[in-house]
Amino acid sequence: MINALTIDVEDWYHICGLGKRLSLDKWQGYESRVKKATKEILNILAERDIKATFFILGYIAKRYPELVKEIDAAGHEIATHGFWHNLIYQQDEEAFRKDLRESIDILEGITGKKVFGHRAASFSITNESLWALDVLSNEGIKYDCSIFPIIHPRYGIAGAERFPYQIKPGLIEFPPSTVKFLGRNLSISGGVFFRVLPYSFIKNSITRINKAGKPAQIYIHPWEIDPAQPRLNMPFDRKIPHYINIKHTAGKLKRLLDDFEFSSIRKVLKIE
Numbered sequence: 001m002i003n004a005l006t007i008d009v010e011d012w013y014h015i016c017g018l019g020k021r022l023s024l025d026k027w028q029g030y031e032s033r034v035k036k037a038t039k040e041i042l043n044i045l046a047e048r049d050i051k052a053t054f055f056i057l058g059y060i061a062k063r064y065p066e067l068v069k070e071i072d073a074a075g076h077e078i079a080t081h082g083f084w085h086n087l088i089y090q091q092d093e094e095a096f097r098k099d100l101r102e103s104i105d106i107l108e109g110i111t112g113k114k115v116f117g118h119r120a121a122s123f124s125i126t127n128e129s130l131w132a133l134d135v136l137s138n139e140g141i142k143y144d145c146s147i148f149p150i151i152h153p154r155y156g157i158a159g160a161e162r163f164p165y166q167i168k169p170g171l172i173e174f175p176p177s178t179v180k181f182l183g184r185n186l187s188i189s190g191g192v193f194f195r196v197l198p199y200s201f202i203k204n205s206i207t208r209i210n211k212a213g214k215p216a217q218i219y220i221h222p223w224e225i226d227p228a229q230p231r232l233n234m235p236f237d238r239k240i241p242h243y244i245n246i247k248h249t250a251g252k253l254k255r256l257l258d259d260f261e262f263s264s265i266r267k268v269l270k271i272e
Contacts, residue, residue, distance in 0.1 A: 001210040004174065004217040005045075005052040005262040006145065008119065009038055009060055009067075012223040013232065014085045015242070027059075033229055034060055035067050037222030042074055044250070048257050051075050053264040055119040055145070058083030058103030065110045072111045077264035079117030080104055080141075088120050088146075089129040097135050104139065116271055119219075120146035123155040123176070133168050142271050143172040145217065150178060150185045158185065163214045164269060174265055177216040179205040190219035195245035199252055206260055215268050218256065225250040 011034040013027065038054075045052060054071050056078060061068045072078055083103040088096055104115045118141045125132050125146040136144055144167070149160040160175065162185065167173040176189035187193040188205040206216045223229055227247040234242070265271075 001213075001215060002261045002263050002268055003206065003210070003215050004265045004268045005050065005257075006119070006217060006219045006265065007038070007041055007052055007054045008081055008219060008221045009034065009054050009056040009071075010081065010085060010221060010223070011060065012226065012229040014057065014059075014121075015232070015234070015238075031230065032063070033226055034222055035064055037226045038067060038071070040225055040250070041220070041222060042071065042076075044254060044257070045076075046074065050257055050262050051077070051264050051267070052262065053077040053079050053117060053266065055079045055081035055117070056107060057081045057085055058099075058106050059085070061103070061106045061110060068107065068110045072113070077117070077266045078107055078111055078113065078115060079119065079265070080107060080115050081119050082121055085121040087122055087124040088132050089124050089126055093131055093135060096132055097139065100135065100139055100141075114140070116142040117265055118144050118146065120144075123148040126155055127157055133171060137168050137171045141171065143174055143265060143269055145174050145176065145219075145265065147173055147175055148178075148187070149175050150187055172269055172271075174217055174269065176219055177206070177209060179208065189217055191221075191224075192241040192244060194218070194220070194252065195224070195249055199255060202252075202256070203259060206256075210260075216260075217265070218262070220249065220253060225253070 013030045054076050080103045083099045107115050123146050147160050148156040149162050150156045151158045164174045178185040178187050188202045209216045
């Protein structure tokens with residue numbers, strides 16, 4: 001069974017839901033660390049001859065087109081993570097379409113290849129923003145990875161399907177992986193869940209998913225393998241889950257890549 005590995009290419013300060021603490025006018029004043037961390041991930045993948053899907057923020061692509069070219073030249077899939085890392089449920093349809101189109105245009109302009117996939121900032125396609133699926137379909141997106149089938153204060157649709165399915169004609173939804181635990185869906189696929197759960201639990205969960213004939217999907221951010229990144233001042237309930245166990249992420253990722261087969265979403269879904 002081939003599982004999907006995805007990387008959300010954004011910088012360490014691209015954090016949703018902090019309001020004026022991280023307004024756009026402050027971004028230029030922060031040290032950018034995304035190139036170094038992304039190249040570290042590229043090296044980890046190259047050592048194992050593994051391809052992945054890189055959901056790249058348009059803002060990053062515009063600043064560092066050479067990074068997009070390097071990812072593409074290494075044989076990885078380039079997909080969109082939007083342009084400004086804005087939550088979809090805080091936008092209207094026109095604003096989202098503009099943001100999406102701008103991100104697609106810049107990525108396709110750099111690589112000369114069509115963009116097939118999309119992931120929303122902070123998985124922000126929820127029950128309040130399902131209209132975004134029509135926008136994605138109309139703009140030529142073939143698969144989306146934005147609907148998290150969990151209960152979470154900022155995102156998720158708890159009753160959504162857990163494995164790849166056609167959500168609109170011509171549009172496949174591929175959710176991040178979860179397992180049933182105490183009657184609820186528990187994420188094992190990335191973020192704080194990946195960083196705090198014991199590796200044995202994650203490994204056993206992916207094995208269960210694969211034995212059921214389904215592919216797992218794992219996601220990671222470059223900043224999650226960068227323990228030396230600056231620490232932002234944010235509320236305690238955001239700070240702890242954001243930074244916890246960052247120093248162990250790279251090692252955990254390497255173990256996972258050694259234990260399972262991974263490739264890009266496009267290959268897993270057989271999208272041509």
